Amino acid sequence: NRLIEFQRQPFLKSLLYGVGGYLFFIITAQFIATLANLFTKINLSLFSLNSVIQLYSETNLALQGNNFLQFIGIAFLIALVESVLFFGPGKEFLMDLFNVKQLNFSLSIAAVILIMASIFTYFHLTAKGVQNAEALVLVFYFAVVSMVLIVMTKELLPAIILHIVANSISSLPLLGITIFSFGSIALAIVIIGVVLYFIFKNLDLRRLLSRVGG
Numbered sequence: 001n002r003l004i005e006f007q008r009q010p011f012l013k014s015l016l017y018g019v020g021g022y023l024f025f026i027i028t029a030q031f032i033a034t035l036a037n038l039f040t041k042i043n044l045s046l047f048s049l050n051s052v053i054q055l056y057s058e059t060n061l062a063l064q065g066n067n068f069l070q071f072i073g074i075a076f077l078i079a080l081v082e083s084v085l086f087f088g089p090g091k092e093f094l095m096d097l098f099n100v101k102q103l104n105f106s107l108s109i110a111a112v113i114l115i116m117a118s119i120f121t122y123f124h125l126t127a128k129g130v131q132n133a134e135a136l137v138l139v140f141y142f143a144v145v146s147m148v149l150i151v152m153t154k155e156l157l158p159a160i161i162l163h164i165v166a167n168s169i170s171s172l173p174l175l176g177i178t179i180f181s182f183g184s185i186a187l188a189i190v191i192i193g194v195v196l197y198f199i200f201k202n203l204d205l206r207r208l209l210s211r212v213g214g
Contacts, residue, residue: 007157011200014153018161019189021149025142025166026052032141033134047133053179055135056142057170059124062155069176075168083160087121087146103154113151117143142166161196168192 006016030047061078089156094112103109120143124130130139146159169188172179179185182194 005155008155011157014155014157015161015193017153017158017195018147019165019193021158022108022165022169022189023037025145025162029138029141032137036137041149046071047134049162049182050079051134052138052169053185055132055138056166057173058132058169059128059130059139060167061128071168071171071174074171074174075177076164077161079167080160082120083146083156086116086143086161087150088156089171091117091196092146092151103151105151109151113144113147116147117141126213154160165192203214 003014029052121140124139
């Protein structure tokens with residue numbers, strides 16, 4: 001039996017976890033460069049709220065065509081596919097490899113989180129061609145936050161929502177929208193949350209993604 005389900009709680013609760021995970025990510029990510037500089041020789045530039053969003057946008061896959069279709073592809077399709085593949089079957093494989101029987105924070109779970117974050121980062125380095133050290137550190141940290149969210153909730157949906165929100169906000173310049181303050185981020189999150197609510201309410205994505213994510 002799988003230890004993690006696609007969804008096990010009401011959608012609005014999963015939505016709050018996903019949004020909360022994103023807010024935690026962009027706020028705490030501003031201190032990641034400082035910690036990395038203390039314990040490594042990477043010598044990263046210090047992050048700000050805007051630079052976190054800007055650097056994250058550099059990790060998005062470059063698509064061709066209409067800007068709106070690019071936005072949909074990056075914000076929703078790529079976020080869905082990456083989240084399901086890496087944090088679904090990929091995570092399950094590592095859990096089986098480390099013989100994880102209970103989904104509680106432990107050394108085994110920590111190893112799974114760090115290895116999956118490394119694989120996720122390597123994918124962005126090779127498949128997406130991300131070379132910026134600061135951006136790669138953000139990708140690694142993003143994967144860690146996603147995996148911790150999954151362990152906390154025992155479900156995949158909050159991590160998917162976190163990924164959709166992150167990709168959506170970082171891709172808003174494709175629509176001519178610039179995020180310049182925490183207030184504008186909050187407004188964007190509300191709008192994205194409403195859109196996701198109606199998508200999941202009117203389309204049977206839950207059943208579809210449950211089959212994909214196991």
